[in-house]
Each structure stands twice: as C-alpha cells, then as structure tokens.
Amino acid sequence: MAGSLEFIKSASGSTVSSLSVTDCFSADYDIYQVTVTTLQTSTAANINVRFIDTGGVVSSSTYDQAIQLLFSNTTYSTLTGSNNTSIGGVSYGGGDAYGASINMMVFHPNDSSSYTFLTDQSNAWTGVLQAYKGGGVEKTAQTITGINFFPSAGTITMEIEVYGFKVV
C-alpha cells in the first residue's frame, strides 16, 4: 500500500552562495516536509530561508519569525523579528566539517489567498550542541512555488529534500 508522504524533489550544492528547490510546491499537496542534511558552511554563519514565487526569490520585508535557540552549555536565547527580509537563523553552520541538519514543515504555499507558514527544528555542532525550534511566516497572500536557503556569510554545502503529505 502506498504511503501518504511522497517524495517530490531534491537539490544539492557544494560551496554555493545559496541553494533553491524550485517548483516543488503545487496544488497537489497542502503540507510539505523539507529536510536538509550534510549541511556545512565555509565560515560561522546563520542559515536563512526565503520562499520563491513566480518572480523569483521573495526578498521583501514580509517575514516574521519566532525561534528558540537551545544550547548544551549555556542559557537559551531567541531569534525573533518582524518584517524581515528572510527567516533568519533556522539553523547554524560552524564553519567546520561536523555538519548540521534541518527539518521543516511548510503549510499551504500554493494558496494565493493565505500567508505561507513554516515550522523549523534543527541542530548543529559548533563545539557545543545548538538546537533550534520555532516558526515563521511570509506575509504576502500569494502562491509560493519553492524555497531558498542561504548563509549569512560565506558559502554552504547542503542537500535538500522536499516531501508532500498526500490527502485523498
């Protein structure tokens, strides 16, 4: 019996300035799981996210975020913001080879009458464990077709996979 979580598309890049998965969101699904593995950065950097519409990467000041940072060795902190140009800090790259990973859910990106929401869970090793947990929204009622990841500095190496939750 076929399962209800269906693979849609993947992308990978090595030492690139950003990496996108285009045309991965459609009317076929309403909720998506986006996973990022083998994530490394060339220097210490936050990993940021933007969505893609028919005009390209959405870089307008329309993103809100509420993210909690959990550390293995110190007090937790937050990454919050309103009307930003991306969802900043969904994970972190330590500029080393030890890696990081991300698990996201994206909600109703294809619905042109609603905002596009996401949840984020991730972890990274920077000599200590950094875990991220939070949510965000792109506040334009428009059709979103893809997702774009980029580091706050340097380059990234990563693999992205997008899955859809089938409803019949």
Next chain:
Amino acid sequence: MAGSLIQVDTETVTSNVSSVSLTGVSTNDVYMIACSNIFFDSNDDMKIRFTVSGSADTSSNYDYAHRAMYNNATMGSTGAENQSSLDTNQSTGTSGTNSINLIMYLFNFNNSSEYSFVTYNNVHRASSNTRTGFFAGGGLLTEAQTTDGVHFFLGSGNNFANGTFTLYKIQS
C-alpha cells in the same frame, strides 16, 4: 514491508461547521494529525479534546505544557492541569492571513491501561495583535482508557470556516 504514513481520516472544511472530529485510531502505532490553514467565521480560540468511541471526552482531566514563542513579544512557558480541553494556540481569525497550522503526534491512544499523550507544533497568527506564534509542547488526558481520535472545537462557540484536518497512522 517498509514503514509508511497511512491516511486514516480527513476532513476538509470549506463552509461553516461547529466542530471537526478525526477518528480511527485502532492500533498501538503512533498517529499523526496534520492541520492546515484553519480559520473561523469569527475570531475565536481553537480547543482540542480526545474522543472515546467517537465522542469527545469532556472531563476536566486534560493537562498540557508548551513553550510559547512570539515574533514580537517575550517568549513564555504555559502549563495547565485539570482542564476540559487542550489549548495549543493563541486566538486566531477569519482568513488565511491569520490561520492555524498544526502537527500533532498521538501516543498510547489505543492502550486502555495508559493515559493518552500528544506532542504538538503549532504555528499561527493571532487575530487581535497580528502576532505570529509558534507553540511547541505536549499534553495528555489523565484517564486510563482507549481513545480513538481527536475533536476540534472553538472556545466561544463560533464556527470553523476553512481548514484541512487529516489523521495519519505511522505504520511500522
């Protein structure tokens, strides 16, 4: 057979209904509920109960605790005991610009000798202050009984106007 996510029940709301129930938990597997773009005919607060033989358990035996994260306010921690329902979000509104989007995992529902547990992640946008919220936590019903699903309703008696509610089984 490889593990799979199997759809058990779904309801798509496109016109006003006072409540939504997803039922069909019948094995000891973990189940998952995915809810997308839920909004109402008037601003309200979505609540959650578990079902016993398809009917909502209205007892005051629900406990929950979550971290409440906001884009523009201090984050908080909420805990409540002996409630008549779970509350996993702020009050939300009447369009897809301030909707609820929820992933919830169900544990032990089919086990008559243990409590029924859930964990949840809920990203949404409040209607009163346009505040983006992300609530992450867990809840349970402190009754050792078999529960077979989840019932969604609104605290002030308004209606669901939109949303997709789906129950999946994570089949081992």
